[in-house]
Amino acid sequence: MNRKRNTSKFTEPLSETVDRLVQQNGGWFNVIGRMTNTFDQALGKIGKLVDCPFPSRHSATGGKLDFRFTDDASYEGRAICTCMQDRGMSAVELLVEDGIGKDYTSCMLEIFKALNPASSSDHVRKETAPVVRPASSGMTQDVIAYRKEKLFLIARDLVTLDHPSAAPGREYFKKRGIPLNSNIHDVRFHPGLEYWVDGEKGQEKKVLAGVYPAIVSAFRSKSGVVVNFHRIFITESGDKAPVSKVKKICAPMPGFAGSSITIAKTQGRVLHVAEGVEKGWSIHLATGESVKVAYSCGSLPKLHVDKAEFDSVVIWSDCDPVNPKRNRKSGDGQYFAWELARRLYKEGFEVTFMMPSGNPENVKGRDWEDVIVEEGVLDLKGFYYRLQTLKSFAVNGGVNKRHSRAA
Numbered sequence: 001m002n003r004k005r006n007t008s009k010f011t012e013p014l015s016e017t018v019d020r021l022v023q024q025n026g027g028w029f030n031v032i033g034r035m036t037n038t039f040d041q042a043l044g045k046i047g048k049l050v051d052c053p054f055p056s057r058h059s060a061t062g063g064k065l066d067f068r069f070t071d072d073a074s075y076e077g078r079a080i081c082t083c084m085q086d087r088g089m090s091a092v093e094l095l096v097e098d099g100i101g102k103d104y105t106s107c108m109l110e111i112f113k114a115l116n117p118a119s120s121s122d123h124v125r126k127e128t129a130p131v132v133r134p135a136s137s138g139m140t141q142d143v144i145a146y147r148k149e150k151l152f153l154i155a156r157d158l159v160t161l162d163h164p165s166a167a168p169g170r171e172y173f174k175k176r177g178i179p180l181n182s183n184i185h186d187v188r189f190h191p192g193l194e195y196w197v198d199g200e201k202g203q204e205k206k207v208l209a210g211v212y213p214a215i216v217s218a219f220r221s222k223s224g225v226v227v228n229f230h231r232i233f234i235t236e237s238g239d240k241a242p243v244s245k246v247k248k249i250c251a252p253m254p255g256f257a258g259s260s261i262t263i264a265k266t267q268g269r270v271l272h273v274a275e276g277v278e279k280g281w282s283i284h285l286a287t288g289e290s291v292k293v294a295y296s297c298g299s300l301p302k303l304h305v306d307k308a309e310f311d312s313v314v315i316w317s318d319c320d321p322v323n324p325k326r327n328r329k330s331g332d333g334q335y336f337a338w339e340l341a342r343r344l345y346k347e348g349f350e351v352t353f354m355m356p357s358g359n360p361e362n363v364k365g366r367d368w369e370d371v372i373v374e375e376g377v378l379d380l381k382g383f384y385y386r387l388q389t390l391k392s393f394a395v396n397g398g399v400n401k402r403h404s405r406a407a
Contacts, residue, residue: 018108021115028077028091029069035114036126038098039069042079047071047328049301054097057083064257065302071328100126147251154229154250158188158216165191168213171238177373178282186218186262187277195233195243212241217277219295220262221255222304228252230261230295232277249295258304263291271305273340274316274368275333282369283316286390288383297332301339305349312350315341316368319359319395341401350402357395 022031033043041050047070052063067081070088077091089097092107101107114123161169161180166189173180193214196206212233219228229250233241240246260273263280272291274280280293290310294300297318305313317338320331328335334355345351359365371393372378380386391397 014105014108014112018111018115021112025115031111031115032077032091032095034123034125035095035100035111036098038126039079039094042067042069052081052083054081054083057081072323098126144253147253151226151229151250151253154190154193154216155226158190161187161189161215163189165189168234168236168238169215172215172232172234173278173281175238176278176282176369178278178285178369178378180281183264183266183284184281185265186220187281188216188218190214190216190231193231193233195241197244209243210241212243215277217261217263219249219252219256219259221259222306223255225253225255227255227259230277258302260292260294260303263293264289266290269309269311270314271310271312272314272316273300273303273305275300275318275337276367276369279316279367279369282372286372286377286383286386287314297336300336301343303340305344305347307348310349312352313341313344314352314354314398315344317353317355318367319356319365321359321362321364345401345403348403350400352401353399354390354394356393358393 022028025031025034029043029046032039038053042053045068047068049065049068051065052058052067055062057063058066063081063083066083067079070076070078070080072078075088077094078088079094080088092104092111095101095111096103096107101110113119159166161173161184162182169189170180191213192211193216194211195209197209199205199207213236215232215234217230218226219230221227231248231250233243233246233248235241261277261280263277264284266289268289270289272280272283272287272289273293274283274291275294275297277293280291284291292303292305294303297320300315315337318331318333320333322329322331330338337355338353341351341353354368356366356368356371366374368390371390375389375393377386377389380389
């Protein structure tokens with residue numbers, strides 16, 4: 001027999017009560033800080049990367065400079081970190097992870113007690129000692145061995161892009177208008193890599209979706225050791241493979257933070273930096289100089305540049321659309337590229353910042369590969385004229401910052 005529950009002293013669901021109290025108390029950022037000191041560093045730098053407060057969820061790096069609260073107002077209180085799924089963690093999930101309650105309901109009750117005027121005077125903020133981060137040996141030897149073996153299985157079948165079997169790889173670059181030559185560096189070809197996808201909801205095991213040729217590039221750490229592979233899945237005819245995510249990286253080894261792919265390496269002391277293998281190669285074809293690329297714009301700020309090798313760095317930024325929900329006036333591509341520029345200038349490098357001009361604020365515009373190909377830059381004779389032409393398509397002709405030298 002069904003019994004109607006009518007003895008509750010609450011007139012609305014707990015979640016609605018807590019949401020109302022949170023808004024009355026200044027929003028989730030204020031409430032998180034009121035509940036615990038664990039997130040104080042991140043709360044003081046909304047939108048900026050800080051050390052993850054949960055280092056045990058990480059392996060080698062302990063989550064150093066991996067955690068941030070989103071500055072998107074529609075997701076207030078949500079945090080993003082490499083130790084989390086793509087959607088990150090909500091404010092309540094963060095508090096549960098920190099030990100405020102053992103599940104969603106008990107955490108919501110703790111928040112209610114802390115914010116409810118009738119009980120708030122009894123609330124005591126959780127205070128924990130500063131987090132001690134694990135050394136780089138935090139990744140277990142078993143995990144390192146497993147990941148190393150996976151990388152080895154890929155590496156053993158790689159061939160250079162001028163190999164007879166690498167025709168699909170050469171065709172891929174040719175179709176993009178950036179044909180290959182012998183200067184291509186840490187970029188190889190694999191005749192057939194397995195492409196795995198998540199199983200149906202409720203299934204933990206991955207499902208093999210197909211086997212495709214792939215362009216495989218090596219990430220090297222600060223010490224020059226290969227710590228990961230970047231893969232571009234293609235077809236036998238040199239087109240992008242019919243998969244949900246054409247570009248993927250493998251599980252990283254220790255030392256992945258700050259790593260990059262060396263697209264081309266020349267004798268000069270000028271380094272060009274961008275995001276993306278294809279864009280990096282087009283920039284080398286246009287400049288004839290050394291190029292390193294990051295996996296994504298978000299990894300640009302940490303990218304390592306060796307002062308013993310280079311004096312000057314040219315950063316080729318994307319011009320991403322401005323997200324009106326973010327508390328900044330620039331898109332992600334240019335924001336993170338500028339963070340790298342600022343860091344390198346402080347480290348003593350001469351820095352030039354190149355961002356395509358003419359892109360609308362609310363639409364994804366052309367990147368530098370588009371400019372190089374569509375404007376026929378590679379048809380010009382001489383690297384000097386190519387670079388000067390590219391500067392004519394850059395905001396302010398490119399922004400250069402150099403350090404004054406004592407006479």
